[in-house]
Amino acid sequence: MFKAIGYAAQSATAPLAPMTFERRTPRADDVALEVLFCGVCHSDIHQARNEWGFASYPLMPGHEIVGKVTSVGADVSKYKVGDIVGVGCLVDSCRTCEACEANLEQYCLEGPTQTYASRDRVDGTLTMGGYSNAMVVSERFVVRIPEKLDLASAAPILCAGITTYSPLKHFGVKPGDKVGVLGMGGLGHMGIKFAKAMGAEVTLFTRSQAKAEEGRRQGADHVIVSTNENEMKDAAGRFDFLLDTIPVQHDLNPYLNTLRFDGVHILVGLIEPIDPPVHAFNLVAKRRVIAGSMIGGLAETQEVLDFCAEHDITCDIEMLDINNINEAFERVVKGDVKYRFVIDMKTLKA
Ligand code: ZN
Ligand code: ZN
Numbered sequence: 001m002f003k004a005i006g007y008a009a010q011s012a013t014a015p016l017a018p019m020t021f022e023r024r025t026p027r028a029d030d031v032a033l034e035v036l037f038c039g040v041c042h043s044d045i046h047q048a049r050n051e052w053g054f055a056s057y058p059l060m061p062g063h064e065i066v067g068k069v070t071s072v073g074a075d076v077s078k079y080k081v082g083d084i085v086g087v088g089c090l091v092d093s094c095r096t097c098e099a100c101e102a103n104l105e106q107y108c109l110e111g112p113t114q115t116y117a118s119r120d121r122v123d124g125t126l127t128m129g130g131y132s133n134a135m136v137v138s139e140r141f142v143v144r145i146p147e148k149l150d151l152a153s154a155a156p157i158l159c160a161g162i163t164t165y166s167p168l169k170h171f172g173v174k175p176g177d178k179v180g181v182l183g184m185g186g187l188g189h190m191g192i193k194f195a196k197a198m199g200a201e202v203t204l205f206t207r208s209q210a211k212a213e214e215g216r217r218q219g220a221d222h223v224i225v226s227t228n229e230n231e232m233k234d235a236a237g238r239f240d241f242l243l244d245t246i247p248v249q250h251d252l253n254p255y256l257n258t259l260r261f262d263g264v265h266i267l268v269g270l271i272e273p274i275d276p277p278v279h280a281f282n283l284v285a286k287r288r289v290i291a292g293s294m295i296g297g298l299a300e301t302q303e304v305l306d307f308c309a310e311h312d313i314t315c316d317i318e319m320l321d322i323n324n325i326n327e328a329f330e331r332v333v334k335g336d337v338k339y340r341f342v343i344d345m346k347t348l349k350a
Contacts, residue, residue, distance in 0.1 A: 114127060
């Protein structure tokens with residue numbers, strides 16, 4: 001074991017505060033890394049405040065981690081000391097079930113081990129995330145950061161990036177497809193970039209006219225203001241895919257109406273009941289599909305990093321001093337960040 005330091009919440013109502021703790025001595029297949037940058041995901045806030053009801057404390061968030069390898073276990077073959085690597089939302093899974101065999105560790109039938117607030121499969125200790133100076137993770141759950149990428153803005157690709165890339169790939173978005181992106185926060189602005197890079201014609205759906213200009217700057221070909229009924233009606237039957245990044249309950253019916261037959265409405269932001277209810281006719285009459293998708297497996301997480309390097313895609317970020325993490329949480333809740341805070345771990349004093 002070795003001493004580490006990080007920022008953690010001691011309860012659902014406590015702000016994040018510095019905490020010293022112990023990281024395990026690397027096992028044979030483990031990589032130890034010095035954390036350089038860690039993105040701030042909205043999930044970090046939901047979990048720190050136990051808003052999903054399954055948090056465990058102390059809770060040290062952070063699952064958009066970029067770091068430098070400091071040591072490796074005896075059996076590690078993929079990485080060596082000094083390599084720049086990433087860790088996303090998962091640090092382990094059963095590794096043998098149907099989903100794991102298919103490189104879909106995020107859908108592990110036994111439930112994957114999350115990067116934080118989860119139980120380590122070997123020793124039962126609580127996993128602690130990347131708001132810390134060091135991590136120890138099995139090499140199977142570590143990815144390589146391509147040299148071409150800026151390290152700080154690469155961090156959010158490990159959650160916000162893979163979350164939007166994976167469904168676009170899975171459902172086969174191809175050149176010429178008409179893709180609508182709903183919402184333009186951390187996820188939405190990445191979704192626009194990926195759909196464009198895949199050759200799609202991309203439309204941002206946003207509630208506010210004020211975001212229209214910014215949507216185009218991010219690469220959207222068109223913008224539809226969703227609060228404008230006429231614009232929504234004019235869009236009827238036009239889209240092949242909707243990538244829905246809206247994290248709060250909203251009426252899906254007007255959006256479904258914009259899909260052509262066989263169109264797919266993909267939920268990546270919502271993890272609450274759909275309310276108001278979806279009218280079945282909106283699906284039945286056009287063989288439309290509502291789908292959900294959650295992050296991606298390790299192979300695909302490596303793929304999205306390589307895709308970003310190839311297509312010059314990065315996340316728009318605001319650098320954060322970890323001492324201001326609680327203020328940053330408030331700003332994320334208000335949607336007041338373009339588009340992701342990334343903690344510069346040099347600001348964490350041991
Ligand atoms: Zn996340
Ligand atoms: Zn599994």
